[in-house]
Amino acid sequence: MESDSAYRSRVRSWLDDNLSGRFAHLRGLGGPGREHEAFGERIEWERHLAAAGFTCVGWPPEHGGQGATLQQQVIFYEEYARAGAPATVSHMGQELLGPTLIEFGTPAQQKRFLPGIKNVTELWCQGYSEPGAGSDLASVATTAVRDGDEWVITGQKVWTSLAHVADWCFVIARTEPGSKRHRGLSYLLVPMKQPGVEVRPIKQLTGTSEFNEVFFDGARTAADCIVGEPGEGWRVAMGTLAFERGIATLGKQIGFRRELDAVIGEAKATGAYDDAAVRSAIARACVRLDVMRAYALRSLGNADAGTAAASKLLWSNWHRDLGDLAMMVRGASGLTVGEGYDLDDWQRLYLFTRADTIYGGSNEVQRNVIAERVLQLPREVRQ
Known part of the structure; x- marks a missing residue:
């Protein structure tokens, strides 16, 4: 070897x-x-x-x-x-759906979909969040009804990354009428290029539109495009989320280090580094990044919900705070933009990292997971 x-x-x-x-x-x-x-x-x-x-x-x-x-x-x-x-x-395919199909899919599904993911000939998006079920995935209202050899999907997804360029979407839908919360959900593989699927890009604070609303109005997929058995969607979806917070986050941290080094370079170039408050904030950012890496390395191979939730809290809060630090370094000049809303790298970092603590599981939900599943505290009261 x-x-x-x-x-x-x-x-x-x-x-x-x-x-x-x-x-x-x-x-x-x-x-x-x-x-x-x-x-x-x-x-x-x-x-x-x-x-x-x-x-x-x-x-x-x-x-x-x-x-x-x-x-x-x-x-x-x-x-x-x-x-x-x-x-x-192709992150959604390579890091999320691919491992999910390897773990939960049938041999036929693996043969059909894995080569297109590996060769980057089919792109995927994730149909989880809905207007009334963002971080609370168990409140999914999108439905799928069996019609002969097909599933018919009706509902709306939102904040769907890269849906406007995706060929397929892995969708969580409610397939058992009257079911509630985690029960009665199924994990479906749905083609995006068909009648009954409408994608509307969402313009973000950064002026870009990588998130989308997706409307399913009688969209169809083959009956065998279900991962796991009908009603097992929650178990499969949680498997996918565990893969989402896996090894690739260590590479993300190298990118974080590069961003932090650039912020430090900017502080030294502009004289902001002479400010004790700026130096203190930089020191905290350096220590927290080292802690994040140590935690990630210690957690390798541990896909339990508490570990995944803690990892998400660590990196999302750190990255959001890096945006704050960048604006501290920029000072008043960071408050103005060029003609046509032309953002610089630091402004884009600051604005987009507001979303880091929301997408992929909001801070509030991650803290609930840690409280309930790790600390064994009483479950949150649901109405």
């Missing part, structure tokens, strides 16, 4: 060699709040990655992956972030 040091060397060498020429300008592009940047070229880059075997590195070889160990997966994401490689466009 390849040693970790040899694996790191191989990944680093490949990235340095290939983030050049036609791909060189993609360094640092994309990511939350910036998904519009060079989107088509980032897909091309990711297909280039796939051809070299560098997508889905943690998947088992029988499903097209490298079968990389946990440590090697950490190494890959660290090196990917270190190289400044562009944000991936």
Whole structure:
């Protein structure tokens, strides 16, 4: 088996060699709040990655992956972030749905969908949140009714990342009439390019529109496009959320370090670093980032709900506070924008990180999870 040091060397060498020429300008592009940047070229880059075997590195070889160990997966994401490689466009498929199908899907579903995810020929989005069921996923009202060899889906999803470019959506829908909360939900795979599916982009504070509303009005999918049995959707959905907060977050932290270093550089260049309050805030940010990394490394392979909730709280609060720190460093000049609402990097960081504590599970829900499932406190009273 390849040693970790040899694996790191191989990944680093490949990235340095290939983030050049036609791909060189993609360094640092994309990511939350910036998904519009060079989107088509980032897909091309990711297909280039796939051809070299560098997508889905943690998947088992029988499903097209490298079968990389946990440590090697950490190494890959660290090196990917270190190289400044562009944000991936197929995160929902590679990091969320793919592992879910490997864990819960049928052989036929794995054969049908995993190659398109690995090769970046089919893009996915996540149909969880609704206007009345954001972080409270158990309140889902979207319904799906069996009609012969198909499911017919009716309802609305919201804050659906990249739905406007996705080919498929994994949807949580209520398939048992009259069921409540976690019962009666099913996990469906629904094609987006069909009558009965309408996508409306949501314009954000940053002026971009990577989130969307999705309306299902009699949309259809094949009867066998259900992961798990009917009514088992909650169990499968929780499995997906556990994958969402897994190893890839360590690579995200390398990006956080790069952002923090840039903020420190800006503070020194402008003289803001001479302010004791700014230096104190920078010191706190450095310590908290080290704590976040230590927690993530200690938690590798632990997918329980409490660990996932704590991880989400740590990184989302830190990143939001980094936006505050960036504005502290900028001072009054950070309050003005260029003609046509032309935001600079720090303003975009500040505005978009307001959402970090909401999407992917709000702070309030994560604290409830920790209180109820880890500390064994009484459950919140629900009306």
